[in-house]
Amino acid sequence: MSAPTLDRPAAPDETALQEHFDATIAADKRIEPRDWMPEGYRKGLIRQIAQHAHSEIIGMQPEGDWLLAAPSLRRKAILLAKVQDEAGHGMYLYSAAETLGADRADLTDKLIERKQKYSSIFNYPTLTYADVGVIGWLVDGAAICNQVPLCRSSYGPYARAMIRVCKEESFHQRQGFELLMTMMRGTDAQRAMVQDAVDRWWWPSLMMFGPPDTDSPNTAQSMAWGVKRHTNDELRQRFVDMTVPQAAVLGVALPDPDLAPDPATGRYRFGPIDWSELEAVIAGNGPCNDERIARRRAARDDNAWVLEAATAYAHKNAP
Amino acid sequence: MGHQETVYDALDHAHGGEGQWAFGTGFDEPLAGVDTTVPEGIDPADLGAYCLMLGDDALVLCQRLTQWVTNAPELEEEVALANCGLDLLGQARLLLARAGSVGVLCRSRALATGSIPDEDALAYFRGPDEFRSSGLVEAPNGDFGQTIVRLLAASSWRLALFTRLRDSRDPVLAAIAAKGVPELTYHRDHAARWLLRLGDGTPESHRRAQAGVDAVWPLLADLFTATDVETRLTAAGVAVDPADLRDEVRGVLATVLERATLTVPGWPVEVPSRGRAGEHGPELAALLADLQGLARKHPAATW
Amino acid sequence: MSTDLTAEGGHGAVPTGPEIPVEPKASITRRDWPLYEVFVRGKRGLNHVHVGSLHAPDDEMAVHAARDLYTRRNEGVSIWVVKAADITASSPDEKDPMFAPSGDKVYRHPTFYEIPEDVPHM
Numbered sequence: 001m002s003a004p005t006l007d008r009p010a011a012p013d014e015t016a017l018q019e020h021f022d023a024t025i026a027a028d029k030r031i032e033p034r035d036w037m038p039e040g041y042r043k044g045l046i047r048q049i050a051q052h053a054h055s056e057i058i059g060m061q062p063e064g065d066w067l068l069a070a071p072s073l074r075r076k077a078i079l080l081a082k083v084q085d086e087a088g089h090g091m092y093l094y095s096a097a098e099t100l101g102a103d104r105a106d107l108t109d110k111l112i113e114r115k116q117k118y119s120s121i122f123n124y125p126t127l128t129y130a131d132v133g134v135i136g137w138l139v140d141g142a143a144i145c146n147q148v149p150l151c152r153s154s155y156g157p158y159a160r161a162m163i164r165v166c167k168e169e170s171f172h173q174r175q176g177f178e179l180l181m182t183m184m185r186g187t188d189a190q191r192a193m194v195q196d197a198v199d200r201w202w203w204p205s206l207m208m209f210g211p212p213d214t215d216s217p218n219t220a221q222s223m224a225w226g227v228k229r230h231t232n233d234e235l236r237q238r239f240v241d242m243t244v245p246q247a248a249v250l251g252v253a254l255p256d257p258d259l260a261p262d263p264a265t266g267r268y269r270f271g272p273i274d275w276s277e278l279e280a281v282i283a284g285n286g287p288c289n290d291e292r293i294a295r296r297r298a299a300r301d302d303n304a305w306v307l308e309a310a311t312a313y314a315h316k317n318a319p
Numbered sequence: 320m321g322h323q324e325t326v327y328d329a330l331d332h333a334h335g336g337e338g339q340w341a342f343g344t345g346f347d348e349p350l351a352g353v354d355t356t357v358p359e360g361i362d363p364a365d366l367g368a369y370c371l372m373l374g375d376d377a378l379v380l381c382q383r384l385t386q387w388v389t390n391a392p393e394l395e396e397e398v399a400l401a402n403c404g405l406d407l408l409g410q411a412r413l414l415l416a417r418a419g420s421v422g423v424l425c426r427s428r429a430l431a432t433g434s435i436p437d438e439d440a441l442a443y444f445r446g447p448d449e450f451r452s453s454g455l456v457e458a459p460n461g462d463f464g465q466t467i468v469r470l471l472a473a474s475s476w477r478l479a480l481f482t483r484l485r486d487s488r489d490p491v492l493a494a495i496a497a498k499g500v501p502e503l504t505y506h507r508d509h510a511a512r513w514l515l516r517l518g519d520g521t522p523e524s525h526r527r528a529q530a531g532v533d534a535v536w537p538l539l540a541d542l543f544t545a546t547d548v549e550t551r552l553t554a555a556g557v558a559v560d561p562a563d564l565r566d567e568v569r570g571v572l573a574t575v576l577e578r579a580t581l582t583v584p585g586w587p588v589e590v591p592s593r594g595r596a597g598e599h600g601p602e603l604a605a606l607l608a609d610l611q612g613l614a615r616k617h618p619a620a621t622w
Numbered sequence: 623m624s625t626d627l628t629a630e631g632g633h634g635a636v637p638t639g640p641e642i643p644v645e646p647k648a649s650i651t652r653r654d655w656p657l658y659e660v661f662v663r664g665k666r667g668l669n670h671v672h673v674g675s676l677h678a679p680d681d682e683m684a685v686h687a688a689r690d691l692y693t694r695r696n697e698g699v700s701i702w703v704v705k706a707a708d709i710t711a712s713s714p715d716e717k718d719p720m721f722a723p724s725g726d727k728v729y730r731h732p733t734f735y736e737i738p739e740d741v742p743h744m
């Protein structure tokens with residue numbers, strides 16, 4: 001680093017910067033992009049926001065597979081608006097990551113090269129149209145549990161992006177629940193479709209919250225930094241408590257014989273989760289991992305000429 | 320019911336009563352609350368047939384644009400193409416509902432149960448021979464360049480038409496057209512911007528854009544010859560003779576292509592439309608199989 | 623678990639260990655478009671407010687894409703876009719440590735890349 005010049009004050013020392021950072025976090029104030037921040041905080045945030053963004057973009061695909069076949073024009077409009085929102089959410093999040101020194105094209109490369117990951121939930125196939133409803137109800141419901149606290153993330157741009165995302169996400173959960181309500185009032189075949197979809201998505205939804213707190217060593221640091229606000233187990237419990245009464249309204253059974261209210265706590269107890277499945281899916285052995293990534297790769301590579309054309313045109317016509 | 324409302328309320332409250340999400344995602348049917356009386360001197364069968372032509376064009380092109388979603392060159396373009404698709408879907412729903420409101424349902428009701436609204440009966444339960452869409456929108460997408468050229472051509476034609484249809488003697492059709500004009504202006508603008516960049520971008524993009532132009536141009540041949548329905552409705556002040564659109568559309572396309580440094584092909588020899596007569600190729604059959612498969616498997620279902 | 627997983631970002635458990643790279647790699651032929659900041663005036667009588675950013679090849683496409691993304695629900699009547707690189711920033715309350723070469727930029731954009739070892743004379 002060059003020596004300080006006369007008109008530029010000397011850099012404050014690292015200890016003072018760290019103290020200022022810690023005090024900002026302690027006061028529950030937001031860290032902004034130009035603030036000094038510990039490298040671990042910055043890198044952790046890039047990883048978190050980037051993988052969150054990847055999840056939004058990959059998350060377009062399972063439901064997007066039904067866009068052409070949506071069974072009514074109203075459902076098609078809803079689904080198209082929803083998938084479009086997810087592209088928007090990905091963009092808001094990549095923007096937030098870029099304030100930390102990341103680069104969207106580079107993050108996309110890391111996704112395609114499988115160096116960065118996305119939520120394992122999107123590696124399951126959508127077998128019937130009921131899956132569209134269940135994704136809205138359970139998967140988006142679980143995402144809302146995770147995301148609402150992120151609106152208070154200590155990092156300003158991330159928190160602001162999340163406020164916008166959460167607003168739109170509530171539409172998503174509502175449309176999913178409403179689709180399922182309609183299907184449950186429909187034919188026997190439709191009701192069977194809904195129950196089948198719930199059976200397939202329930203456990204993966206619970207896994208969305210991540211391993212038990214005892215197996216999640218990074219959680220403590222993330223919580224100290226105000227980047228994560230609740231532990232995996234807390235959020236999972238909150239989701240279960242919220243969802244069980246909704247399942248009763250729908251008239252579907254949740255596929256867990258151990259699921260029961262606990263009179264002592266007023267919360268619901270649930271059965272053990274098969275973590276080996278989550279591990280396999282994350283490792284790339286889920287039903288759709290290859291397909292999801294292949295589509296992003298094709299979108300990038302097959303259309304590279306389009307981006308190059310626009311860049312060339314911009315250079316030719318630069319003022 | 321009380322509990323159910325609570326669930327909705329909780330979800331509704333979460334977005335702070337923000338306005339509508341996107342057009343058509345609410346519970347109302349497209350023409351809810353609209354007076355659908357047909358003015359005197361207009362043949363309802365003709366009016367319905369005309370709405371099918373315009374509605375089918377929008378539905379089929381929406382389906383084509385939707386094929387790009389999750390496959391587009393950039394995230395910005397995912398959003399843009401989905402916006403165009405949503406606009407066209409909204410237009411299709413209004414037009415199909417208008418056709419249904421005047422009793423034009425073709426053979427769809429032989430399959431669709433009574434709980435299925437007219438727009439869906441028409442979209443999902445007509446065979447390819449009952450579709451009235453044009454060959455321009457039916458053609459497969461090709462690459463991004465060809466997709467953009469087709470969007471430019473289709474939106475230019477439709478915008479020229481809708482601008483005039485705002486004065487239609489059918490007030491419902493006039494209102495649908497008035498809603499569509501700003502949407503189509505935006506689609507045409509989007510396509511034109513892209514074509515400038517592709518045509519005058521790199522040698523490869525120029526080559527691809529020109530190939531797109533050459534592929535799309537022959538599809539313009541049957542857009543400007545009136546069917547009998549259009550001739551009668553034009554005389555009745557309801558429709559517009561597509562021949563009257565030719566100069567404007569041709570002028571717009573030539574202007575954009577020239578600015579994009581692309582060669583404007585010779586104008587194709589005009590012929591009566593096969594699509595408007597219900598004659599379609601295998602591409603439409605495949606597109607409809609995707610569109611209709613699920614709905615047809617459950618004809619008694621409501622969604 | 624063989625890898626550290628946490629539900630840290632929205633949609634659920636993802637690996638969070640040090641094996642996940644975050645820094646931009648050296649990118650000699652950068653194909654991505656410049657970053658634009660977007661400002662929208664929600665309604666007449668209000669200021670333009672920063673709403674986010676996007677990538678676009680040029681100003682015209684940037685304002686067009688901004689309209690698609692940030693006002694698709696008719697939230698805005700007026701949009702400004704500006705290249706992030708063209709904004710000069712002064713934020714006394716944000717403790718930028720060094721007033722370093724990038725210190726007058728709004729964000730920490732990836733001005734400096736790690737150069738791979740096989741690129742000579744970089």
